[in-house]
Each structure stands twice: as C-alpha cells, then as structure tokens.
Amino acid sequence: MRAIDLFAGAGGFSTGAHMADVDVVWAANHWQAAVDVHAANHPGTAHACQDLQQADWRDVPAHDLLLASPACQGHSPARGKEKPHHDALRSTAWAVVSACEFHRPQFVLVENVPEFTKWTLFPAWCSAMAALGYSVAPHLVDSADHGVPQHRVRLFLVCARSEHPLHLKLEPRAHIGANSVIRFETGKWSQVNKAGRSTNTLTRVAAGRARFGHRFVMPYYGSGSGLTGRCLTRPLGTVTTVDRWALVDGDRMRMLTADENRAAMGFPENYVLPVRHREAVHMLGNAVCPPVARDMINALKEAA
Template sequence: MRSVELFVGAGGLAMGISNAGFRHVGLYEWDRYACDTIRFNKERNVGPVRDWPIYQLDVRSVDFTQYRGIELLAGGPPCQPFSLGGKHRGREDHRNMFPEMIRAVREIQPKVVLIENVKGLLRESFAKYFEYILLQICYPEIVPKENEDWTDHLSRLEQQHTKGRYHGLSYRVVFRLLNAADYGVPQKRERVFIVGFRSDLNIEWSFPNPTHSFDALLYDQWVTGEYWERHRVAKKHRPDIPDKLKKRIESLRMGLRLIQGAPWVTVRDAISGLPDPESEQDCGVPNHRFNPGARVYPGHTGSPLDEPAKTLKAGDHGVPGGENMLVKPDGTVRYFTVRESARLQTFPDEYVFSGSWTESMRQLGNAVPVRLAHFITKDIRTRLEWSVADAGKAV
C-alpha cells in the first residue's frame, strides 16, 4: 500500500507508517536540518529509510494530483500556531499549513487521511476553527469562494453536513486525543489524531484501545515489586511511595481496581543499557553526549526516572528552559542526551540525528513517537485489507 506524507520533520510518523507496511512514494519537508537527518540515515542504509523519496520543498509548490488514488495521506502540519507554548495565533499564523493539507486531500483523494497535531488545537479559543478543519476534510471539494471569509465558508460546510446528501468526494472523519504513554511510549505525550476514511469505501473504524496503563505500572512497582527487581534496584535505593498515590495503590493491592494492559514504560526502562553520559563522555554511542547547563524553573522540574517522561518540547529557539531534563535519584537534574530523547520518542538506536544538540532536540521535540504512529497505521492498514477482502467476497 502506498503513502504520501507532508511535513515529515525528522521522520517519526514516516517511520511508524513504514513499519506498518506502507510504501512511501513521496515525503515532503521544507526544513533542511530535518531533511539532512533523513538523508544522513539514507546514506547509512538505515532500515526503511533507505528507500524514502524525500523532497526538500515548500508544499505550496507541489502538484499533488500525481499521487491520485494512493491508500494513505499523512502529515503533521506545523503545530506552533496552536501549541500551548506558542503564540496562539491559530489560523492567522503564517505557519498554519492546514489549508495545504486539505488541498492535498482534494487533489490526491486518498483512501485514508491521517493528521497529527498538538493538544492545544482542542482549546476553546480554537474550537470553531477546529470544526472548520474537520468539515473541510469531510468535504474537501467544497472550497472557499474568492474573497469569502472562513466563517462564511464554515457556514456552507455546516449546511452541507446537516443536509446529509452529498455525491462528491467526502470522508468519514473521527478524532481523538491520545496519550502516547497509553500505547507503550515512555513519554506522557498528548496529541490530537484525525483520521478520515473515504466515504465510498463504507469502512467502519475506531481508534485502537490503549495497550498500557498507569495502574499496571503502579502494580508492577508497589504491589509485586517486579519493576524494581527487573532493574536490580535494591530496596534501600527504592523511592518511597508518593503520599498522593497510597490509596490508589492500596486499592490495587486489594483487587478493587481493574488493571488493564501492560505497565506504562518509564524513563528507566527506556534508557536502560546506555552509559552515564556525564562519567563516560566518549562512550562511542551516537548522539549520546552530555550537555551541561540544566536548571530547574518554577513548574519545570524535569522527568522522574520511574515514570514515563514529560513531553519532550522543541521551542522556537532551542530547548525551553527547564525542559527535556532527567531528575536523577539524588534529586539533581541534567538534560537528556539526544540518544536518550530518541529512545523516549521510540526511534531505533541505529537512527542518528545530524546537527547540533539544540537542532537535534528541536527535531525530536516536534516528532511523532514511532511506536504510536506504527500502532495507529497498522490498525488502519488492517482495516483497509479487510475492506479489499470483503469486496472480493462480494464479487
């Protein structure tokens, strides 16, 4: 099955899609540093990356009709216009590329559309524009008229949607806010995913259920103790049970809470096996170099070792103060190395980031976790395959 992706960045979503069995026929990214990372890994003959057709272009210059009829169109339009840490300009931000994403839907007419973006897109201040995005994906051929205000275009889309009869290109669209930790990613990263199946396929689909849970982690740590045994942490070195979790843990111990799925994956799980970058600065592991200067700020205190990490952040001009840090057992903090951050985003160790620490961390902070992307697109691919099989039986 073929796929096209826009706004590829460092390739997290693209790698997850490749791992799910899709074959990329076009990958578009304008940022040269992100493209350098992908090209560097292509040269190193890394996994599926070796065959990626990466184009360093502004998507506004691309004629997407060349990809008409592919199975999957994916992308994560720049999140800064809607990010909680951004300037919150939304549709008025020059980086708002949702119009180009929707143009690609209209010109390609893929079987499935997959879009990822930040949690901030769901804020009340963007609610009306978010509805506008969804309805444009539902009816990509109902385009704005010349000089038509977007709110007037929204009204026309709403009228069509409530009418219920439409014979043009349309999609059945759903969205959900997902926490990457619930799918085995060692990071509490909440992102909005929008999925649309082309209406003529008559496919029913819903987001796959979570595979991991916080309760399972608490049970593993504080009821059975298997977590500490697995990491060979002696009892005298184990932290105390947090007071705010004691009642919850007691309920787990007594079987009063239902445990679902595997334990959340923690920072300790993710970086296990990597040498300490402070004491072994020439360890030979790519991207695993210590970067000094980490400091705690009010509200920004780093990620505990025995939980999934806090959300990795990019920032417009490098890593924001107090972010992307590890809290060590003695309470001090240090920055995550690029390799540790790549593990938190579930990139394979063979995937190397080119450029400075600041630039590599920016790419990682903007990336989609590979494991989460794989999990969602694998489910999409399975549903498409079922659809083809059902169509064959009907014939």
C-alpha cells in the same frame, strides 16, 4: 499500502509506517536539515524540500494513505501568550485538503496538539474534508499507552472515505519508565550546587530528593511534574523542542542527551540524528512517536 508523509520532519510518522509494513513513497518538509535527516534514515523514499502550501500535487506519487503533521505552534498553549498565534502557521493544515482534493487517498492520518480542535477554522476544515468524501474521527492518544517511555498526548484525526467515522480500536500497552532510556555513564554532568544555579532549580532538587531519593528526573524549565519532578519508574513528561528534562544523581545533574531523547520518543537506537545537539532535540520534540504511528496504522488497516 503506499503512503506519503507531509510535514515529515525527522521522520517519526514514516518510521512508524515502516514498522507497520507500509511503504512511504514520498515525504516533504520545508526545512532542508530535516529533509536531510529523513533521507538519511529513509533512503528508499523520494524527498522534496518545499512549502507544501505551494505544492504541485501532480508531482506527488499516488498513494493509499496520507500522513500529515501540520504546524502545531499556532495551536499549542506551550507557545506562550507573548508569541503569535495566527494563521500563517495554522493554515498549513489546508495543504492536507489540497493534497486530498487531487489524490483522494482512501485514508488520511493527521497528527497535531489537542488544541487543534479549538481552532476557529477547524469546523471549516472538517467540512472541506467532508466535501471530498471523508469522515473525520478525532482520537486523543497518549504515547505512554503505546510503549513509549513518555507521556505525550496528541490528537490524531482518522479520515476515511467512508459514510461513517472510523473509530480505531487501540489496545493499551504497559507503561515504560524513564529508567529504560537513561544512561548514567553518559552526558555532561555538573554539580547541583554550582555557582549561578537558580533558586527555583535548587528548590526542585531538594523537593525531588525528599520524595524520590538521590535519582530522579525533573523539568529544568516550565511547569510539568510540579515542584518535585518524577521517579525514574514513570514515563517522562512530554519531550519538547528544547532541552527540558534534567536528570539528578546525588550531588550532580545534567540535561538528557540527544540519544536519551531519541529513545524517549520511541525511535530506533540506530536512527541517524543531526550532529548538533540543539538541532537534534528540536527535530525530536517536533516528531510523531513512531510506535504510536505504528499502532494507529495497524489499527487502521484492521478496521479497513
């Protein structure tokens, strides 16, 4: 089976496809830094850096499976009310329709946040895919159910050129705790009670200590995991595009390293990341978890 990867980012969808023995022949993204990372890890794939809403699909090789992760920022509530939620971001999903109109691959897998289905134009998008002969089956998938040490619920639209929607049988895997990715001997530690530490942070640390003891993880910003964080035997909460998860160890604490975030996303240990920490975390937070992509594609192949 041959695949292409639209909005490929750092390459989570492509990595999962390779885990499922699928050949990713072409990948594209609008951000050159992401294309460079994808190319470093997938040298056998042809790459393009372009706005996919302006793509000439004649230049894209034939394929059986189209993988796509259109921009989610216009749909995600994590974006916040103060930032724009408009079609400049949401409209990237129409590139999937455009590609399918030209190539008509047998299968399409689209990943996004669950709120994608609440988009005003989502019914029109589904109607456009139906006009091209595709049935659309939504699947809500938590990465923790696929061996990823992170709770990350995402929407996967399984589109097949078939009369009836294709609902995949996904066997849940055992959950893996955050302790599987934590390396206490690494990272930049600081004292919990250092000058300038916010009262909210200190309150969370105190509550976490009371519940879990001297070692645990907690959100350094945002709401998730309440006021106490979570024990290390549980999967992390969602990895985002900026540093979110802090590790507490006695009187010291630090943010998770890029390598720990990579492992929490389910990427291989040797997967090449950008040198700059902020850039690496940004790409990881936008990525598809490779083991989830692997399981989705394997289930799709079994159902085909």
